[in-house]
Amino acid sequence: MIGLGKRTPIAPLEYTRRLWMRAWVGLVLFFLYAPLITLVAFSFNDSRRNIVWRGFTFKYYEKALNNDSLMEALVNSITIAALATAVSVVLGALAAVMLWRFRFPMKAAAEGAMALPIVVPEICMGVAMLVFFAKIGFPTDLPWPFNLGAITIAHITFCFPFVTMVVRSRLASFNREEEEAAKDLGANEWQAFRDVLLPHMKPGLVAGALLAFTLSLDDFVITFFTSGPNTVTFPVKVYSMVRFSVTPEVNAASAMVIALTVILTTITLKMQSRMGTIAQGH
């Protein structure tokens, strides 16, 4: 098959240069992005029913930003994400070091248990959390931010295994001889950890933190099950708005969430590529 441009003929293995491949990938990308792009585009549409394009406006963004309950929900979700991330990073890092460094009885069981929250369907986890908090009688009328406690605990539980995974893969590239060199030069266990292992782990911790934050912010099912009547979180609030209708205000709120996601993802990817270059310096 000859290529589109008459540059060089296509080698047998250069599948990506073939027309039908490119068309397929193009279609798939269109399929994936078109709904999102139209959603963002129509958030600027000056029309309530939002079917036909009528004009460019920011007013629905204003409306969304002025929607007190929506903003309160957003603040709640960000708070939860921040708290959950902080705790998840610590737990995840500890678990990663534990699995990377030590042999211990029933290690395989521990590894399996650590992987479970990643693998278990979200609804099962949501149900488990709901049941658990009901059973232990977790109070539902605490002042802010303690009323977010149940949701935060649930988020930490499903976020920290992801952090463990990321940090563990970063630890795998650690040269143990560096730790031995530090000890050889006089450092004790703690000093060696602080001066040599921790700096190596850092990109992994940051990547893990970003992952945890995104997962927490993004979560619906588990949050839905652990939210009480007076703890409104962003996904639950948007869900109630979405169930009713397709309005430009929801588009605007959604577009803001997309923007947030894109920013976080970009930062994560930048970190990942930096992790890659630092690893090469070894």
Added chain:
Amino acid sequence: MEDKQPIISIRNVSKRFGQVAAVDNVSLNIMPGEFFVLLGPSGCGKTTLLRMIAGFEIPTEGQILIDGQDMAKVPPNKRPVNMVFQSYAVFPHMSVADNVGYGLKIAGVGKAERESRVAEALELVKLDGFGTRKPNQLSGGQRQRVALARSLVMRPKVLLLDEPLSALDAKLRAQMQFELADLQDHVGITFITVTHDQDEALSMAGRIAVMNKGDIAQLATPSDLYEFPANRFVADFVGSVNLFEGRLTLDEPDRAAVDCPGLGKVYLNHGVTGPHGADVWVAIRPEKIYLHVPGAGKAIRGAAEDAPEGHNFARGQIKGMSYLGDITLYDIRLESGAMLRVSRPNLSRRDQEDFTWDDRVSMHWRADSAVVLLN
């Protein structure tokens, strides 16, 4: 020479991993100021032994004393030795100066003193001015020097080096062999190096311990190791060698003779050391055998006049030749069918033309060339 105390004394040390003994009842003494090399194939236990001296492995049995002190309960960060690791283990997130100064910082040395000692160490390894660079900006050889400086700045009693030259390319390796020996001479402390490369060992070491399967096969100076190997393993591992089985026919304190079915009759002008049995091995190095140039007569290369008639003489046919520039290696099939390797220096520029494949040749060797090995 005055009677010095060993700086490192290894007494009946064994290290077992499960059922496998990586180090099996090894005892040895290393004297201060030595350049000592642990040589052996991979898996022989040399690195394990080194790590036990450094404190990263605990001996299953036995004692290690450094400067007379038992290291049994002493962790690696408290021992008066420092190690240069095989991967160099330079801290990637610290500058060169911070790397070199790390040990001093941990020890609580003040900033001013630290800076001057770091500069001194960098100068010692010829990296002056490199203080602010980061490790990922350095070549492999430069990173090794950083590792060296980092250890030497601590003024240890002993410096341990784990395969220091294995990651370097051939030319750099040759250069570093000189530099390391020079450095050791200059600094004066004891160096213990682990390597599998016998060229490295022979050129740098004052004494070599050849290890095999957790045991010491022989402990000797480089020349003694090469010319007086104690057993077949050492004879074969260090340099190349021709080995033939035989029966001892003459066994006197100052001379001996062996009858080898493969090689013929061998006469030695020295006695056989060690317990005497009838079945022995004869080892003779390739360069010790004189090939007779056809038509030139025995006089050209000197005659084997120091052996009785019929001894130290062989005939064969050239079956392989490797021209290496400075020498040529010949693989000769002897009349018995056994193969013999001979190494011949190309003393004149046309020497390699003296022989070609399938030439029938005769050769001899001197009475002090062969060595009898008992195991």
Added chain:
Amino acid sequence: MESWKNHKALFAAVATAPLTWLILFFLLPLGIVWLYSFGTNQGLTQIDISGTFANYARALEPLYLGILWKSVLVAGATTIICLVVGFPVALAIVFASDKWKPWLLLGIMLPFWTNLLIRTYALMAVLRTEGYANQTIGWLHDKFGGLMTLGGLPPPGAYEPMHLLYNNFAVIFGLVYVHLPFMVLPLYAALDKLDKSLIEASLDLGAGHLRTLLMIVAPLAAPGIISGIIITFVPALGAYLTPDLLGGPDSQMIANVIERQFKRANDWPFGAALSFILMYATFIAIAFQAMKARQAEARQ
């Protein structure tokens, strides 16, 4: 790696917090749910763990079994479509030039990072009767209708918008939309590790591209394919939002039924039993994958 006994204090320091958390806030809650699945409702708030299998039996009644089965079918259809659509995409990324590779990967993964709710909502906007899909098709319909009169054919009637939303089609469409990146990534990882010279050898020996793909590439990339299938099938099986927002009254999937038990019907034991049936299905799928992975390793 060293034995925990060498540094007992250090081990305790690292291991206590995560393991305690995991046990207290994950294994224990799951355990309670498991116990509840053998329980019966006593009054409004009490649950008596009577060791009964009634809840599981009820789950196998035709009504619920039908929903379970439908969930499996929907998840299966989603997985197959994702596989068929995603495989060429993964292939394209593997063989793309180094300049384009990271961008293509990013392009496929970025939607995955976008909020699920938002993505599903976007689909609602596309698929509803006044949505963009119907608008586009209606526009095309009218334009082509005009063209048809040119050819002497009677003009078609007014455009009847297609019912693309609130039915099974929408659910499957939505699930594929959401899970496609999940499928592409493991496929890409497996294909990337493949030794390209194997493909070249096959072509050199006379096989065409399609046969090479089926007989050489697919079997060798099998662990990755199975990975992709599992991490598409299992979440699709337990999907809640997509069938809830995009589905019609008969598009209920197992997660929706579970939610109803806990939020509205207040039949927690039954909900617990259903949850665990979903868990068992997940475990079976993972065990299957682990077995296949070990087989592949043994082969190498």
